[in-house]
Amino acid sequence: MNRAEFMFALGKLLADIPYEERCEALAYYENYFEDAGSENEAAVIQELGSPQKVAEIIRADFGEEIGGEKDTAGEFGERGFTDARFENYSTPAVKEETWGSSSKVILLIVLGIFAFPFIAGLFGTLVGLVASLVGVLAALVVAAGSIAVAGIGLVIGGFASLAYSFPVALMLLGSGLILLVIGTILTIGAVKLCVLICITLFPAMFRWIRNLFSRIFQRKVV
Amino acid sequence: MVFNTGAALLDAIVLAVVSQVQEGTYGYRITQDVRKAIEISESTLYPVLRRLQKDECLEVYDQQIDGRNRRYYKATEKGMVQLALYKAEWLKYSRKILEIFEGGVKG
Numbered sequence: 659m660n661r662a663e664f665m666f667a668l669g670k671l672l673a674d675i676p677y678e679e680r681c682e683a684l685a686y687y688e689n690y691f692e693d694a695g696s697e698n699e700a701a702v703i704q705e706l707g708s709p710q711k712v713a714e715i716i717r718a719d720f721g722e723e724i725g726g727e728k729d730t731a732g733e734f735g736e737r738g739f740t741d742a743r744f745e746n747y748s749t750p751a752v753k754e755e756t757w758g759s760s761s762k763v764i765l766l767i768v769l770g771i772f773a774f775p776f777i778a779g780l781f782g783t784l785v786g787l788v789a790s791l792v793g794v795l796a797a798l799v800v801a802a803g804s805i806a807v808a809g810i811g812l813v814i815g816g817f818a819s820l821a822y823s824f825p826v827a828l829m830l831l832g833s834g835l836i837l838l839v840i841g842t843i844l845t846i847g848a849v850k851l852c853v854l855i856c857i858t859l860f861p862a863m864f865r866w867i868r869n870l871f872s873r874i875f876q877r878k879v880v
Numbered sequence: 881m882v883f884n885t886g887a888a889l890l891d892a893i894v895l896a897v898v899s900q901v902q903e904g905t906y907g908y909r910i911t912q913d914v915r916k917a918i919e920i921s922e923s924t925l926y927p928v929l930r931r932l933q934k935d936e937c938l939e940v941y942d943q944q945i946d947g948r949n950r951r952y953y954k955a956t957e958k959g960m961v962q963l964a965l966y967k968a969e970w971l972k973y974s975r976k977i978l979e980i981f982e983g984g985v986k987g
């Protein structure tokens with residue numbers, strides 16, 4: 659976080675206090691940064707703490723004046739200024755788990771039984787998809803390979819018919835070589851496609867599945 | 881630091897720091913000066929200055945410095961009276977503590 663970001667965040671956090679107070683506070687910290695110098699910018703931000711903390715301190719003092727309640731919550735101790743009101747401000751509220759662990763296990767088992775057809779179906783679908791993808795890829799490689807093999811066959815045939823008819827042999831040799839080249843290119847392409855899919859798609863898919871499961875189980879078990 | 885600094889003592893320290901500079905001083909410098917005496921987070925000083933300003937113990941004025949405005953804080957008449965009170969109270973308080981520390985409580 660740099661100075662501009664800090665000031666922007668502070669301004670937003672102080673949006674609900676009176677305009678004059680907000681301007682005063684922002685002007686003070688702008689001034690502070692200016693006087694500290696740009697070489698100390700990072701140190702000042704580090705020392706000030708988060709914009710949330712700075713805003714809370716400003717707001718607390720301001721609220722106290724409206725409420726008329728004298729500030730006795732803050733103290734300066736061994737670790738500098740401490741105020742119990744600010745200690746936990748950044749910790750988000752965590753939803754308490756109130757069920758006992760045994761009832762949780764039972765719930766999970768019941769849930770597992772009822773969800774089994776669904777989960778099995780989902781799993782089967784996934785396995786089927788992966789298998790079909792593998793099949794399609796294999797078929798591509800085989801088809802491309804077959805073209806190349808057909809080319810080789812034609813070339814051999816061409817050589818064999820050299821003795822009978824030169825033009826036929828030439829035609830067979832030529833088309834055989836063309837097929838060989840096309841088949842080879844297609845095979846290489848298909849293999850490369852396989853490798854690409856194996857190194858990118860499959861890991862991504864497994865990661866997705868793993869995330870899905872961890873999300874499901876985190877919510878219920880932890 | 882082992883001992884806690886209450887709100888009144890912090891007010892007193894800030895007032896003393898500001899009053900030591902006749903023509904007035906500014907936020908960053910006040911923070912540095914106060915931090916020579918006590919450990920204090922930089923973010924705690926603004927509310928103190930603002931409160932002292934509202935209590936009319938401090939007055940503020942802006943002055944052009946390097947093409948920008950710098951806000952100066954200066955102790956008022958009322959601020960000096962308040963500081964004198966704080967000083968007297970502190971002297972009484974610290975003297976009593978010292979008596980106990982050094983003389984002991986004899987029968």
